[in-house]
């Protein structure tokens with residue numbers, strides 16, 4: 001598997017991280033899947049009913065369906081989710097809770113899902129991309 005970020009998308013995500021300071025934030029990812037190549041073309045803002053905490057993010061749903069429909073109309077598919085680990089010295093690796101949540105979602109949808117995590121400093125972002133399979137397998 002190869003995960004590709006559209007040009008400018010990492011800096012867009014950094015700006016979204018910066019906007020929430022010490023609180024985690026996140027949203028949905030859309031793009032294309034071509035064989036083993038996952039290309040991320042856009043990331044949603046956090047829906048306004050999301051819950052932002054220093055070490056947790058629960059994505060809301062307000063307005064998301066409309067955003068996704070607008071993306072599907074461009075020929076993009078839902079790929080998965082992104083969120084931040086914005087604290088000093090935090091790791092961009094998924095936590096056990098992150099993996100539990102995403103494996104459960106992959107099982108529910110019966111498809112592989114992408115989990116992108118952005119960490120540390122908005123000016124020096126570190127990023128991981130993990131593809132979570134319905135059987136709990138992880139691809140990096």
Ligand SMILES: [Zn+2]
Pocket residue numbers: 083084085094095098117
């Ligand atoms: Zn996390």
